[in-house]
Amino acid sequence: MSKENTNIKDSKPDVIFNTVNYTILSILLLVILYPLYFIIISSFSDPNAVSLGNVWFYPVGFNLDGYIRIFEDENIWRGYFNTVCYTAAGTTINVAITMMIAYSLARKTFKLRGAIMIYLLITMYFNGGMIPTYLTVKSTGLENTWWVMVVVGAVNIFNVIIARTFIENNIPEELYEAANIDGCSHFNFFSRIVLPLSKASMAVLILYYGVEHWNDYMKALIYIRDNELYPLQIILRAILIENQMQDSVITDVESQLERSRIAELIKYGVVVVASAPMLILYPFLQKYFAKGVMVGSIKG
Amino acid sequence: MAASKSENSPFFKSILKDYQLIILALPAIVYLFIFNYVPMYGMQIAFKEFNPGLGIQGSPWTGFDNFTRFFSSYQFDRVLTNTVTLSLMQLILGFPAPIILALLLNQIPSMKYKKIVQTVTYAPHFISIVVLVGMLNLFLSPNSGMFNNFLTAIGKEPVFFLGEARHFRMIYVLSGIWQSAGWSSIIYLASLGSIDPALYEAGKIDGCSRFGLIRHVDIPSIIPTTVILLLLNAGRLMNVGFQKAYLMQNPLNLKEAEIISTYVYKIGLIDAQFSYSTAIGLFNSIVNMVLLVIVNYLSKRLSETSLW
Structure with missing residues (x-):
């Protein structure tokens, strides 16, 4: 079109390449976005229209029935509340412990540095397996308590390496030496200098650990027996995969067919409600991802 | 006694510095010990007939x-x-x-x-x-x-x-x-x-x-x-x-x-x-x-x- 205006002309094979490339990636965008979009429009649609296959591009027979039922459901609320608590408390502990050990491993003068690093790396390649870990947790008395959801999985070695490398690269050794001459201890330096300067790496840690807690269902599956303690993912499993909504919650509807259709509607809604927080959060932290992954892969 | 003297020695100072670093590393170390290293020890029950009453140590060996x-x-x-x-x-x-x-x-x-x-x-x-x-x-x-x-x-x-x-x-x-x-x-x-x-x-x-x-x-x-x-x-x-x-x-x-x-x-x-x-x-x-x-x-x- 306006070829005279561009300095570098694309050769003919390049034009073809670009067209093909843009087409492939656009199809990919569609393949990823459409299922998510479909879930959203279906959750606002008339359940009959969804199950008959009339919903494709926009909500049909707009209604909020599914969401109303979700918000009235005690189990979902409790699960949501539990998950928010587990995620908040768990992530706080994770990030604190990770930053602390990352700082001490970043200090090149620390004599035990190498030994501790090996101690950490061994756990990356070996673990006791499901049953011995279960027996250990059981013997600590944490099984079926609030704490098991917060404490188990508290340290991720990969994340420690990310944080350590960040501190090494961004907070020069000389800064500590200078502070030390002025009488600053490691504790002070860590809390007054390192933490405020590591906001970027802490943001990544919060996201990584946070997503892990938010989406975790295996820990609860193995260690939690008490309904009151169930996180959102266990409730979701009951609704989405074990179809438990159908008979217990939708008691006001007579016909079996109608009930199963409303149950489907609730499923669409519940997917939206459960996934929205993380999907809204991650784009804000996206610029840090590449750095985190790259750093971990080099040093790990 | 000698405490005030050794507190000023460079050796004790370097230990003191490291001691703060050890404390910072300790939560993660203890955590990994309990939840990763203890289960590794527990893996021996693969070669035993595990009986919860007898514990990991007391259960009888059964080989392979x-x-x-x-x-x-x-x-x-x-x-x-x-x-x-x-x-x-x-x-x-x-x-x-x-x-x-x-x-x-x-x-x-x-x-x-x-x-x-x-x-x-x-x-x-x-x-x-x-x-x-x-x-x-x-x-x-x-x-x-x-x-x-x-x-x-x-x-x-x-x-x-x-x-x-x-x-x-x-x-x-x-x-x-x-x-x-x-x-x-x-x-x-x-x-x-x-x-x-x-x-x-x-x-x-x-x-x-x-x-x-x-x-x-x-x-x-x-x-x-x-x-x-x-x-x-x-x-x-x-x-x-x-x-x-x-x-x-x-x-x-x-x-x-x-x-x-x-x-x-x-x-x-x-x-x-x-x-x-x-x-x-x-x-x-x-x-x-x-x-x-x-x-x-x-x-x-x-x-x-x-x-x-």
């Missing part, structure tokens, strides 16, 4: 009984075949996906479009496995799912995708690509980003097309990253995700959907056969270790890239 029992059980062939097949399929189809995505994305001249594609392809990574499997159930449902609605719309018979064992692996692998190809492409994009722009200039001067640049500049430069990741994947070959397989299982597809990790869970935590289940898990880890060592050795010989 638990292992021979597993090798001779009728489940052995099935579970092993399912695990290896699923894992290989995942490796063959799933491993190249993020690489191709990264190569294509890297050639997009518009930064804005590139960023949109990245943001969108990362999204499924943040969806939980429960939700992913829930979405599969919704979309693939035989009477109301969008796939079957589409099939009926174009005049085909509906298929009960999740109820037929032969579809299990494909659904598992493809949904896995959907969920993680974007996220896994980050690392390749990062190593593509570190290529010296002069190489592209040189390629262009020599008359390389964009496709030629991919072949002669991009691909050679990401080979080390690719080999490392391939090695790590080989070392996890037997660790196909417990969570997704377990959630996707139903009585109808169990024939192909039962893998080692789900079997360990059922035998161990549902049937409470702790020793037997630990033995199966240990067998799994040993196969993984052996694979990792072999693949690492081969890679060292062939491409001079290795993990250690």
Whole structure:
């Protein structure tokens, strides 16, 4: 079109390449976005229209029935509340412990540095397996308590390496030496200098650990027996995969067919409600991802 | 007494400095000791007849009984075949996906479009496995799912995708690509980003097309990253995700959907056969270790890239 205006002309094979490339990636965008979009429009649609296959591009027979039922459901609320608590408390502990050990491993003068690093790396390649870990947790008395959801999985070695490398690269050794001459201890330096300067790496840690807690269902599956303690993912499993909504919650509807259709509607809604927080959060932290992954892969 | 004197000695000062660092490292060390090292010690019950009353230490030794029992059980062939097949399929189809995505994305001249594609392809990574499997159930449902609605719309018979064992692996692998190809492409994009722009200039001067640049500049430069990741994947070959397989299982597809990790869970935590289940898990880890060592050795010989 306006070829005279561009300095570098694309050769003919390049034009073809670009067209093909843009087409492939656009199809990919569609393949990823459409299922998510479909879930959203279906959750606002008339359940009959969804199950008959009339919903494709926009909500049909707009209604909020599914969401109303979700918000009235005690189990979902409790699960949501539990998950928010587990995620908040768990992530706080994770990030604190990770930053602390990352700082001490970043200090090149620390004599035990190498030994501790090996101690950490061994756990990356070996673990006791499901049953011995279960027996250990059981013997600590944490099984079926609030704490098991917060404490188990508290340290991720990969994340420690990310944080350590960040501190090494961004907070020069000389800064500590200078502070030390002025009488600053490691504790002070860590809390007054390192933490405020590591906001970027802490943001990544919060996201990584946070997503892990938010989406975790295996820990609860193995260690939690008490309904009151169930996180959102266990409730979701009951609704989405074990179809438990159908008979217990939708008691006001007579016909079996109608009930199963409303149950489907609730499923669409519940997917939206459960996934929205993380999907809204991650784009804000996206610029840090590449750095985190790259750093971990080099040093790990 | 001597305390005030030694407090001033340089040796004591350096210990004091390190002592604060030790305290900072301590929570993580203690944590890993309890939740990683103690279970490693507990792994010995694979060679014992574990009795909760007697404890790990007191339970009687049985040698390799638990292992021979597993090798001779009728489940052995099935579970092993399912695990290896699923894992290989995942490796063959799933491993190249993020690489191709990264190569294509890297050639997009518009930064804005590139960023949109990245943001969108990362999204499924943040969806939980429960939700992913829930979405599969919704979309693939035989009477109301969008796939079957589409099939009926174009005049085909509906298929009960999740109820037929032969579809299990494909659904598992493809949904896995959907969920993680974007996220896994980050690392390749990062190593593509570190290529010296002069190489592209040189390629262009020599008359390389964009496709030629991919072949002669991009691909050679990401080979080390690719080999490392391939090695790590080989070392996890037997660790196909417990969570997704377990959630996707139903009585109808169990024939192909039962893998080692789900079997360990059922035998161990549902049937409470702790020793037997630990033995199966240990067998799994040993196969993984052996694979990792072999693949690492081969890679060292062939491409001079290795993990250690």
